[in-house]
Amino acid sequence: MSWQLIARQDVSDTATQRSTRVLLALVAMATLLAGYIYPLTVPEEAATTTATFSTYAVGWLTTLVPLVGVLLGYGSVVSERESGSLLLSLSLPISREDVLLGKYVSRTGLLAATIVGSLAIAGWLVVYPFGTLDLLPYLGFVVLTALFGAIWTGIGIAVSLLVSTKRRALVLGVTVFFLLVIVWDTVVQALSLALEELGITDGELPDPLQFVAGLEPGRLFRRITEGFIDPNAAVDGAWYLSEWIALVLFVVWLVGPLGLAYLRFSGVDLS
Amino acid sequence: MNAIDATNVSKHYGSTTALDRVDLTVEEGETFGFLGPNGAGKSTFINILLDFAKPSDGQVEIFGTDCQRDGVDARERVGVLPEGYSVIERLTGRQHIEYAIRSKDAHDTNPLDILDRVGIRDAAGRKASGYSKGMAQRLVLGMALVGEPDLLLLDEPSTGLDPNGAAEMRRILREENERGATIFFSSHILEQVEAVCDRVGILQNGELVAVDTIEGLRESMGGGTKLVLTLDELRDSTLAEIETIDGVETVASVGDSTIEVTCTNDAKMDIVVALHQAGIEVMNFKTEEASLEDMFIEYTGSRGR
Structure with a gap:
């Protein structure tokens, strides 16, 4: 299988680069820091468990993981396309799908390994010395976080497939990050504030608007965590705001951007 | 296959x-x-x-x-x-x-x-x-x-x-x-x-x-003979005159008074005779097999390099 060849080569190539290490170290450090601080934030009488830690950790990860994912992914294909070494690979019995799959597995794998490793240690920090381990929910959370990372490396790689220069990929990738992560929150907050000022709502967005506001991957990540993993949190509202629908949308994010970008990439003239 | x-x-x-x-x-x-x-x-x-x-x-x-x-x-x-x-x-x-x-x-x-x-x-x-x-x-x-x-x-x-x-x-x-x-x-x-x-x-x-094969291309060039003629003088009308002779395909001036003609084998003598009749003396005369480069120019109308 040629995608494994691409993946193996990409891992050994990417993992040795300093920029990759810095990005992955950022994720690891944020995760560990969250695990270290969380027990200090819990009031004495409440129980500290890895399950309740999950919602707390989400707050630390919803900004950083997208940024790292996009930065890991945006150059993956386009830098080889721009230099011309992509043509050398595609001259061999290697397909465009192989290249895409290899790069995706490699970059997503690096981020996922970092997330799994650092969440394991963070979990230990939460449990030791006074907390308890809820193994199954926590494993679920680890998988969910790894998938959240995969959504964002996928978006980064999708960006890489859509443009023909690395520079444009960076601009597009950072733009997507800003729109979905930074601007999105600001707009949603401004909207709910404005509606409250106008006396239309009492601080909470109406359900349909909440649904739209919640389409962003980070918010879906939070809703799924609250619905499935954290026993202290609950998801309420209309049926379309449930954690199950969020899970479906989460999967759409996982395959959608990459799938659409691939459809375009597979038919494009590379030279 | x-x-x-x-x-x-x-x-x-x-x-x-x-x-x-x-x-x-x-x-x-x-x-x-x-x-x-x-x-x-x-x-x-x-x-x-x-x-x-x-x-x-x-x-x-x-x-x-x-x-x-x-x-x-x-x-x-x-x-x-x-x-x-x-x-x-x-x-x-x-x-x-x-x-x-x-x-x-x-x-x-x-x-x-x-x-x-x-x-x-x-x-x-x-x-x-x-x-x-x-x-x-x-x-x-x-x-x-x-x-x-x-x-x-x-x-x-x-x-x-x-x-x-x-x-x-x-x-x-x-x-x-x-x-x-x-x-x-x-x-x-x-x-x-x-x-x-x-x-x-x-x-x-x-x-x-x-x-085609290279030989085939040569044949389709009409025998593929190239004449290089050095004349004592090259008049304005000379090239045009040679071009009218049967069997001549291309005529080009390649230097002071040297011309290159590609033509069928039979046309070679006609060219020399025609020049003689026009009062132009042929100082030097050689024939070459047309190279691929000539054919290339013939086909594409441009030099390859």
């Missing part, structure tokens, strides 16, 4: 036509030279064979496998030296060959033997990004040779090679052909094509204007 089968292949970029209804068959075992001036569409055609580009119309097959639908299967039996590639950053020369070996499952190939054959064994352990253009070209030829391909597809293989390197390249191509491989390569350098090719195709503005 044919090595390459192209049917009615066209490629348009917006309103420009890079390839115009090209039909081409390359038989198994032959060495085929794909000739044309820069920008004629040679690389476009090869890029379609490699599925780097999609044809606007028509289809191409390599050993009966559709290059667009089953690109990987088509390339399984092909060694490629593409145009516009760059070597893979951070990989050594040897690792490049190993990459090709793994992708083609040719695990009994020794990378050093390949590097030896293309003459860069000494640089095996160096990063290929530090190679000169000529060394990179040798390296990629080496990658193409991995796994004893049935077809070698080479886009301007001698680019960046010095004359020695070009001669070595020709030697390797001859060896591969003797082994049984079909060779298809493009070039705008005519001597190379003439030296190794069984057949050539000439591409001009996206159209295949001729496909």
